[in-house]
Amino acid sequence: MIKIYNSLTKKIEDFKPIKENELTMYVCGPTVYNFMHIGNSRPIIFFDVVARFFKYLGYKVTYVSNFTDIDDKIITRAEEEGISEAEVSEKYIKEISETYNRLNIIPHDKNPKVTENMQEIIDYIGILITKGGAYVSDGDVYFDVSKIDNYGVLSSQTIENLIQGARVETNDKKKNPVDFTLWKETLTGLRWKSPWSEGRPGWHTECVVMINNIFKDKIDIHGGGLDLKFPHHDNEIAQSMCSHDHTIANYWMHNGRIDLSGEKMSKSVGNVIWANDLLDKVDYQIYRFMVLNVPYRQPLNYREELLDQAATEYEKIRRSYNNLYRKIELEDIDLGKKDSEIEKLKTEFIEAMSNDFNTANAITSIINLSKLSNTLLRAKELDREKLASCYSLFTDMLWVLGIETNIEPLEEEDKKLVREYEAARRAKNFELSDELRKQIADKGILL
């Protein structure tokens, strides 16, 4: 049984899919006005692992993440660069998609864009008005937060408290300062015709509409960064309560932030590290290890030291996996064998992952497996079944965390070379073995 911390109920709950053995998941994607920084990459990496784990368990997974391609920031960026909004968003969608690839993210089933859903958004706002949850005010449309019970359930905020917060923007067009924009009349930038004015939609409607369009119904998991909890996700829930009388998703999941020097990393503060810069420096596997070493709900305070630790850790695991792979290959070991000791480690791994995706403990399982593997490889007698079982599990575990080692099978002549090297060593012909070792190393083969 998978247990998930549900941000909506603030409890760890047993996961019950809407449809047996199927998972529907939506994660809020980036606004495409800039590159992705490492903070942005955390939900992308984490929810990729969530999707992988469900797939590993045999679920049919449908995972959708959007690109927000309409936003004031995109307009500003377009003006700054003297190009159109479409050019800005196209450019960054391309950049960000490329970063997804570099991080070895399994392609999402869909990456909907706001601009492709405009008619649906306008229709949806119409429904909210009809249902009485929204009102038109001088060309703008606002959501009336007083019309639904429990506004702010996710963030545990009451309307009164939000008003007292006093930092909500004052706007004469709103009945209540907490009401949020569904449609805004605009005179500049990209805009669309609607029954209310020429303008563009507010940010909070798009996700609800895309989910409705793609999934047609309530979904299992809605995810995103913690900073989207309020107002974005609370506003999504408010709209969905009004239109469909449900909270969109059964499980709401929020990942913690990535901080820099103990402070939040964000583009508005300017203390960002770009994902691509980090990827230029280290392999994506190390990057993922660093992120997954910290439980997803905790803040991750980025420091180079963490990267170094992850690098050392990954290097050991990779070497161990590599040696196992070579042994399987050189000894022609048949796969598909199962061993009870190895099965125990598999259970341990699955339990860790099932416990609200405890990747930190899952990595511990991998380390335990790699130690076992190293020991088996050194054993006097070759335990073919154990090695085979070990290899299969090792591969699966790494796959769940999105880590592939890219080891290539050896060519026949290379296999021969390695065997000769081993034979020379056994025969204590060190002159020859050193020479062969050098040849092997020169070919880039890791032993």
Place this chain on the structure above:
RNA sequence: GGCUCUAUAGCCAAGUGGCUAAGGCAAGGGUCUGCAACACCCUGAUCGCCGGUUCAAAUCCGGCUGGAGCCUCCA
């Protein structure tokens, strides 16, 4: 002012009432080894502070202190 989260060894951290407080990195020691590398083993914390509940608390409750976030765009 309101609402959240958080505090475990030098660092990252597991832990959700009960055997000797996981694991990793770093450090020290050792084993293996033709050499180098690797690998393997061993060594460390009574859990921010105070009080309470309990036969029993790092784990529950209250208070205090420190750190962070949200209430404005943000993954």
